[in-house]
Amino acid sequence: MTxxxxxxxxxxxxxxxxxxxxxxxxxxxxxxTAACVLEVVNHGSVQEGLEAIRATYERRAKRVKxxxxxxxxxxxxxxxxRVATRLTVRRIDTDGSAVExxxxxxxxxxxxxxxxxxxxxSGDNTLGG
Numbered sequence: 001m002t003x004x005x006x007x008x009x010x011x012x013x014x015x016x017x018x019x020x021x022x023x024x025x026x027x028x029x030x031x032x033t034a035a036c037v038l039e040v041v042n043h044g045s046v047q048e049g050l051e052a053i054r055a056t057y058e059r060r061a062k063r064v065k066x067x068x069x070x071x072x073x074x075x076x077x078x079x080x081x082r083v084a085t086r087l088t089v090r091r092i093d094t095d096g097s098a099v100e101x102x103x104x105x106x107x108x109x110x111x112x113x114x115x116x117x118x119x120x121x122s123g124d125n126t127l128g129g
Contacts, residue, residue: 004109006076009083013107016114017069017087025057033113041118043125060126067091081109091126099123 012031019027029050038047038056047056071088085105092098101123108116119127 003078004076004081006078009076009078009081009107009109010074012109012114013074013083013085013105014072016107017072020057021067021069023057023061025054025061028057029054031114033110033115036114037116038127039116039118040121040125040127042120043128045125045128047127056127063094064126065092065094065096083107083109 016028016031019031032050032053034050035048036050036053038053039045047053068090069087070090073086075084076082077084083106085107087103087105089101089103090099101121103122104120106116106118107114108118121127
């Protein structure tokens, strides 16, 4: 496999987070491969495949009213097609509580999309099953 373009991988990561903040489940899934795995490592949560991931984001939308993912610090491995991203998440939950957390997310890409998302999430697991 050839080396990835680092700017392209970063753009794809930030586009994914933009769609998460827009609560656009179809757009989120468009970033992923059919066999994608989404895991919240420190909470032991693993979702495999697009339908399981769709259900995860639909559950999140019932709990989170608004969110912002930003303050990105990316580290890109172009040979392995990986991006590690440190970030801040600010959200308003549906109960009105405001939360700020700091996460680390590791993205593994194939040419066609994201094949694995591994998240170390501080605070509550809003993606938990």
